[in-house]
Amino acid sequence: MSEHIVIKRVSNFIIPFIQLFSLYVIAHGDISPGGGFQGGVIFGASIILYVIAFGMKDGRTRISEILTDFMNSIGVLLFAGIGLACVIMGGAYLEYTKLAGSAGEGHGSHAEHALHLAGHLGIYGIEIGIGIVVASVMITIFFETANTQDDD
Amino acid sequence: MIEIILGKYNYWIYIALMMIGFYAMIAKENLVKKILGMNIFQTGVILLYVSISKVSGGTVPIIWDKGGPYDNPLPHVLMLTAIVVSVSTTAVALALIVRIYKSYGTIEDDQIVVINSHDGDKEIPSEKASTII
Amino acid sequence: MFYWAAIIIILCAMLVLYRAIKGPIICDRVLAINAIGTKAVILIALSGYIFERPHFLDIALTYALINFIATIAFQKYREMGRLD
Amino acid sequence: MSFGPTTFISAAGSTPVLVIVIPLLAAMLAPIVSRIHRSVGWYLATTATFIAFLLSLSLLYTVIDGGTVSYRMGSWAPPMGIEYVVSYFNGFVLAVIAFISFIITLYGKKSVEQEIPEQKIPFFYSAYLLFIAGIMGIVITGDIFNLYVFVEITALSGYALIAMGKDRKALMASYNYLILGTIGATFLVLGIGYLYIATGTLNMNDLMQRLPEIYDSTTVITAFAFIMVGLCLKLALFPLHIWLPNVYTYSPSIVSALMAATSTKVMAFVLLRIMFTVFTPEFVLEVVPVTKILIVMSCVAIIMGSLIALGQTNIKRMLAYSSIGQIGYITLGAAIATETAMTGSLIHILNHALMKGMLFMVVGAVVYKTGIVNIKDMEGLGKRMPWTMAAFTIGAMSMIGFPFTVGFISKWYLATGAIGAGMWYLVPVLLVSSIMTAFYFWRVVESVYFKGRSARIDTLKSPHHSDEAPFGMVVTTLFLAGLCIYFGLWASGPVEVAKNAAAFLLGS
Known part of the structure; x- marks a missing residue:
């Protein structure tokens, strides 16, 4: 698509904003519509737009196959790892407030603040994990289905 | 009678959607059309769940300082999971169809059945076997 | 006010839907689907006003992005016969 | 982070979730660590399943000592959170x-290396471990929607595993399973939706307490019907079995063994669980006469499964049809719904997992060594692979229900349960099916031991190597064969557990 300068320029301009927006959606997942899944889809869509505009080869140099494979695993590992961290800190699986550790013990506003923070950070970690998985899965599916070469 | 039809229209719509999808899954020969039918089939169930979560006078279940009654958020969350499942099933099915097309050269179910019956029930090829023994 | 705007937009979407179904050539249909998508974006934003929920703007933005990407993808597929 | 004593206490208390999380973590690690060396995937899978096995054993002992264990995800109290x-x-x-x-x-190391293309092995183990994690999740969860999610995780990884079969028919088998499995799972989720409409809860204990008041409502009966149809499709009860033979025939050997040993068994378990712990025995016996329907369907499944298996020439397909018949035994015991019959049904879950897993492992070893899947090509194999074929014979005897094998124990409990419930007319069904089982296994045994060598085997001859399958495959197969005998002779341990479980199910 070498002659399609309009699409290339527009995509170049718009992709950073799409990615920024996806980060916004992930980060505000706990208090507004959106979350890891939605943010991940938007991030994946930005890469898909890049590939559509610039071609598969250019896209693979930016996001290599190894990277998407790693992202697939790391997202779930992040999720499961946070759950296990909660277990190691002495709570139930995915009991985020235990992540505060000793700061969350006792009474008073300080401990309450620590618990609150731990809860939010736990959820952020989970959301980021989900976002990474969804984005990489979207990219993988697109690359695999759009691929016209016979490499099977 | 009219109350049953109008008062519970969400059930009628979901049943209609499900049956359209079900018909496509069973009757269509084209593998991709079956998958489309499957998506409609699952969408029917999603519609059922989302429509039962409506609370009269309720608003979107995102906490908001105006307050007021909220719709039941639990079915929405459940359906988020079901949508993810549906998307992944579709992705797996499409990947399968791509590979079926590569090895059979067609995605029509009846033609594949014919090709399979010509193939017969031959052995699983085991190229290593002759060298091992 | 917002209600009326929403109703008019739905009517417009129906007009475009006619073109999408009838459309003799594929370009008509793609253009029609794109136009319906744009109307949906505005409809989501309007319903944000109607229900007094600014969160809906996020959804409208996302929908606009997806709509844009889908149109480009479809046009590329139509022209090149592939997506990569 | 500090690793104090609390760490270990909470980790020990978290066993129910660790059983699932460890295979899940291993599934996600498999593609990454396989970049170090390609055989790492197998070591990872073995370690993960071994740890999961130890954890589940410790859980079983905890339950036997101290009664039901309940685990709250994220410490959310049960009706709200997942339990x-x-x-x-x-x-x-x-x-x-x-x-x-x-x-x-x-068992599967060599078999996987042979049957799966090398670059796909990491993903194979990933899907394999995901399948195991999902199947354990189905068993352990106490939340009915969570059950649906695990059913779908299992099914999705299952589709991928089946499609890795060498024959291109594996693709179509996987596709058909996908279509029918999705219909089944969607009916399941629809039924769950109706239950949620009727009661407003998804926790199984909560459902059990709230449902009896509204047993006569149409919503509950519809929900039950949807769930039953969905599950019967998933567990391949006779008229709904069409996806199963192709899946077992064309998937890779290890996947056939794993699926034959676990997946339909687990679905039968879910059926039991929904029938008796979400609904109550009164409901399935009196309000809706589902047990009567299920008895008829199970009998048809037992007879027809054996009958169709008689006519098969492909050994994997024969075992698949035999599985369809054996599923009938499990549902039959559930449908008779007395304590003895239920014990037979539960013990058959263990026994059939042992026997059918082992038989498919034998077939996998034969395929690994010779590539043979047709029964008539197996002539003379008894001399060439004596240990493997000995295991096959034990498995066959056990399937027939020979005394001193596990198959006898479960058939004994089923038959006595049927007589105890006054359903003596079920005993001929069991007998006829045993005779037919004897016939179709005899064909294989005759061909293996009492015929000359087939031309196909002679072409594979080479003097330099042993004809027996690799050590790892033979040892594991023989170990399972030994267990078939062991649990046939000293059955009291599992029978005791199964009896308690049956009493628990029937609420007495």
Whole structure:
């Protein structure tokens, strides 16, 4: 698509904003519509737009196959790892407030603040994990289905 | 009678959607059309769940300082999971169809059945076997 | 006010839907689907006003992005016969 | 982070979730660590399934000592949060599943290396471990929607595993399973939706307490019907079995073994669980006469499964049809719904997992060594692969229900249960099916031991190597064969657990 300068320029301009927006959606997942899944889809869509505009080869140099494979695993590992961290800190699986550790013990506003923070950070970690998985899965599916070469 | 039809229209719509999808899954020969039918089939169930979560006078279940009654958020969350499942099933099915097309050269179910019956029930090829023994 | 705007937009979407179904050539249909998508974006934003929920703007933005990407993808597929 | 004593206490208390999380973590690690060396995937899978097995065993002992274990995800109280429950009943099934999947993983190294293309092996183990994690999740969860999610995780990884078969028919088998499995799962989720409409809860204990007041409502009966149809499709009860033979025939050997040993068994378990712990025995016996329908369907499944198996020439397909018949035994015991018959049904979950897993492992070894899947090509194999074929014979005897094998125990309990319930007319069904089982296994045994060598085997001859399958495959197969005998002679341990589980299910 070498002659399609309009699409290339527009995509170049718009992709950073799409990615920024996806980060916004992930980060505000706990208090507004959106979350890891939605943010991940938007991030994946930005890469898909890049590939559509610039071609598969250019896209693979930016996001290599190894990277998407790693992202697939790391997202779930992040999720499961946070759950296990909660277990190691002495709570139930995915009991985020235990992540505060000793700061969350006792009474008073300080401990309450620590618990609150731990809860939010736990959820952020989970959301980021989900976002990474969804984005990489979207990219993988697109690359695999759009691929016209016979490499099977 | 009219109350049953109008008062519970969400059930009628979901049943209609499900049956359209079900018909496509069973009757269509084209593998991709079956998958489309499957998506409609699952969408029917999603519609059922989302429509039962409506609370009269309720608003979107995102906490908001105006307050007021909220719709039941639990079915929405459940359906988020079901949508993810549906998307992944579709992705797996499409990947399968791509590979079926590569090895059979067609995605029509009846033609594949014919090709399979010509193939017969031959052995699983085991190229290593002759060298091992 | 917002209600009326929403109703008019739905009517417009129906007009475009006619073109999408009838459309003799594929370009008509793609253009029609794109136009319906744009109307949906505005409809989501309007319903944000109607229900007094600014969160809906996020959804409208996302929908606009997806709509844009889908149109480009479809046009590329139509022209090149592939997506990569 | 500090690793104090609390760490270990909470980790020990978290066993129910660790059973699932460890295979899940391993599934996600497999593609990454396989970049170090390609055989790492197998070591990872073995370690993960072994740890899961140990954990499930410790869970079973905890349950036997101290009664039902309940685990709250994220410490959310049960009706709101997801609860994992381990009782007598599912602790037993969990241990069986974990054990069988560990043995099959141990068995599968060489087989996987031969049958799966090398670059796909990491993803194979990833999907394999995901399948095991999903199947354990189905057993352990106490939340009915969570159950649906695990059913779909299992099914999705299952589709991928089946499609890795060498024959291109594996693709179509996987596709057809996908279509029918999705219909089944969607009916399941529809039924769950109706239950949620009727009661407003998704927790199984909560459902059990709230449902009896509204047993006569149409919503509950519709929900039950949807769930039953969905599950019967998933567990391949006779008229709904069409996806199963192709799946077992064309998937890779290790996947056939794993799926034959676990997946339909687990679905039968879910059926039991929904019938008796979400609904109550009164409901399935009196309000809706589902047990009567299920008895008829099970009998048809037992007879027809054996009958169709008689006519098969492909050994994998024969075993698949035999599985369809054996599923009938499990549902039959559930449908008779007395304590003895239920014990037979539950013990058959263990026994059939042992026998059918082992038989498919034997077939996998034969395919690994010779590539033979047709029964008439197996002539003379008894001399060439004596240990493997000895294991096959034990498995066949056990399937027939020979005394001193596990198959006898479960048939004995089923038959006495049927007579005890006054359903003596079921005994001829069991007898006829045993005779037919004897016939179709005899064909194989005759061909293996009492015929000259087939031309196909002679072409494979080479003087330099042993004809027996690799050591790892033979040992694991023989170990399972030994267990078939062991649990046939000293059946009291599992029978005791199964009896308690049956009593728990029937609420007495």
